[in-house]
Amino acid sequence: MGSCETCVVRNTAICADMDGDELELLNTIGRRRNLEAGEQLLWEGEDAVLVANVIDGVLKLSNSMEDGREQIVGLVYPSDFIGRPFGATTPYGVEALTDSRVCVFARRDFDKFAQEHPKLEHKLLERTLTELDRTRKWMLLLGRKSAEERLATFLLEISQRLDPATCSNPDPQAHFVFDIPFSRQQVGDVLGLTIETVSRQFTKLKRDGVIDLPSRRSVEILDRFELEARAGG
Amino acid sequence: MGSCETCVVRNTAICADMDGDELELLNTIGRRRNLEAGEQLLWEGEDAVLVANVIDGVLKLSNSMEDGREQIVGLVYPSDFIGRPFGATTPYGVEALTDSRVCVFARRDFDKFAQEHPKLEHKLLERTLTELDRTRKWMLLLGRKSAEERLATFLLEISQRLDPATCSNPDPQAHFVFDIPFSRQQVGDVLGLTIETVSRQFTKLKRDGVIDLPSRRSVEILDRFELEARAGG
DNA sequence: CGCATTATTGAGCCGTCTCAATCGTTGTGG
DNA sequence: CCACAACGATTGAGACGGCTCAATAATGCG
Structure with a gap:
């Protein structure tokens, strides 16, 4: 059993800056999950039922076309956040590239928790902004x-x-x-x-x-x- | 002079859901600005001194290489948000494609205001998540x-x-x-x-x-x- | 009307893709 | 321990799509 206090990404993930009480509460709604290399965590277009933090390993986010063409739209490393809070469907597939450990939350619980904890939302916002910057830089690569x-x-x-x-x-x-x-x-x-x-x-x-x-x-x-x-x- | 109460994007921009008092306060730190087609609002790599809401017009966000190759990494329409809160430098250039009107904030003021108003941060988070989804979908186009x-x-x-x-x-x-x-x-x-x-x-x-x-x-x-x-x- | 700007069209080239063969590594069973 | 299959990676030949360079055509503007 993992708990937030001993989590290796405790100080770099979105959980950073949270105090003991908040963390304890967050701990009650999340659970650890191990993924093998090649295992899929989320499927593109399915209902967005969960979000997660990466503890260890590397995962890919990808979009694909009917004929099989695929584009990896993001790579996720330890302490990165996965999933689509406040949205109905997951816009990309998530698959573990290496054996990985993640900390999983039911999206409904997480959304509620986030709305009640502005500090968490702020962390998530900063992270999302950084990810958007990185993604846009990648577009220059793909386009030009x-x-x-x-x-x-x-x-x-x-x-x-x-x-x-x-x-x-x-x-x-x-x-x-x-x-x-x-x-x-x-x-x-x-x-x-x-x-x-x-x-x-x-x-x-x-x-x-x-x-x-x-x-x-x-x-x-x-x-x-x-x-x-x-x-x- | 524009004021938030009469703003045409009042209910769709990040300002939505804010009450009268908050809006009034926001109004005091923002100001309207008109841009002509072709006019540049932000330069890639410069200090991130301001953020803005689009009231009218279309603007482009772009990254470019030393040799002149350019990639447009985003298009911005009325009620969309521009700029990089909580970051030191602007990661892309912003240029008006049509004559435009924007509502501009000094980034320092805006950051402070946002931190004090979770509802605004939440709106901004939802918007950023949506934009990230759109951007990733575009990567499939560029790559494949x-x-x-x-x-x-x-x-x-x-x-x-x-x-x-x-x-x-x-x-x-x-x-x-x-x-x-x-x-x-x-x-x-x-x-x-x-x-x-x-x-x-x-x-x-x-x-x-x-x-x-x-x-x-x-x-x-x-x-x-x-x-x-x-x-x- | 004349000029500048932007878009279209054409010819040929180059880079990347496709298809196919070979190589190297890893793992398996004899 | 070796032969062999299975898989991933490399290499090659040729095709094709999009790029480059250049000429022409439209459009907009003074």
């Missing part, structure tokens, strides 16, 4: 960037998301290895590219000495400065 | 749709935005004429296409009898059903 620019941008963003230390210590020459929690297909779905194009661009960056690919799922940034140049604006 | 699908989707969305009646009365065969408040270049910037491709797709839809183009800036939907089919998922 080349395949190489897209992959370079993606590798930079993901390396920063997975190691927050990189943000505060942006040594452009620093070597840096990390695991990509995505298959090539999923990278393509994020970037609006096919799997083959993604693969070719990986190979090209490696051939040019910008990155190395020690294994299928890991990347080493050899020349961050060059990678940034290739990411474009 | 063909030029024809993009233009068809765009014409449907804009016809609904400009005539709310169409939403509640979705007769698929209904003829419907409306003005596009955008140049071909701007349509391209919204859809992630070049001006030539946009023009060719307009011509194609017209040649196929799906739409008519009575003038440069206006469109008549002749066969909404077919247009929906061509918009894809």
Whole structure:
């Protein structure tokens, strides 16, 4: 059983800034849930019955078309919020990319709780505004960037998301290895590219000495400065 | 001089649900401002000094790259909210596409006011969530749709935005004429296409009898059903 | 009326997609 | 422990869609 007091994302999730009593109340309406990689939490278009906080793992939000084309519209990391409060239907599917732990709330309970706790709503607002900014930045990538620019941008963003230390210590020459929690297909779905194009661009960056690919799922940034140049604006 | 009591978007903007006293207070910190078509209200990356409500007109939000490539990341219509509360910098440029009227607030004043008025923050949250949903839907278009699908989707969305009646009365065969408040270049910037491709797709839809183009800036939907089919998922 | 601006049309190219074959890794059963 | 299947990733060849560059046509404006 998890409780809010011992939660690892206690101070970064929307629950931050809440006092002991509030937290206890929130704890009574939420429950932990484990998800395996590939498991779906919400389906696009279904009734919005629940919302959640990510404790651990990475999940994708995606929209798709009848013919199977899919676009990943967001990636969700620990302490991020999932779901659509105050709305009737879930506008995107949510699927775990890695084994994950989430803290789930019935939407009805959460909505009520939020309305009664302005501090929580404020946190949620700030988070939603930040997410909107990030999403809009991604639109520039999808609408205007080349395949190489897209992959370079993606590798930079993901390396920063997975190691927050990189943000505060942006040594452009620093070597840096990390695991990509995505298959090539999923990278393509994020970037609006096919799997083959993604693969070719990986190979090209490696051939040019910008990155190395020690294994299928890991990347080493050899020349961050060059990678940034290739990411474009 | 405008005042909130007589404001035409009084009941649909974030100011809705506020009582007389609150509104009066809000009125003292905001002021009206007229913008000419093409006039810029905010610049990408500058300090976020102000936020605003749209009273009349259409504005674009856009991100761009050093080499001039531009992506429109949002369109703003009457009663919509503009700007980045609780943030240091404005993440996108804002430019009026038509002559517009907005209700402007110093961000510092607005932030303070919002924190003290949960009802306003709640409205703002709902609005931001809706906008995030819309933006994510647009990512599917940018990442996965063909030029024809993009233009068809765009014409449907804009016809609904400009005539709310169409939403509640979705007769698929209904003829419907409306003005596009955008140049071909701007349509391209919204859809992630070049001006030539946009023009060719307009011509194609017209040649196929799906739409008519009575003038440069206006469109008549002749066969909404077919247009929906061509918009894809 | 003449000029500037915006849109359309055309020809050719380039980047990404499609389709297909091969390679590499992982896991399984003999 | 090895052979083999299954899967994901890579690579190649060719097609196609949208882009670039250029010319022309419409529209708007002084």
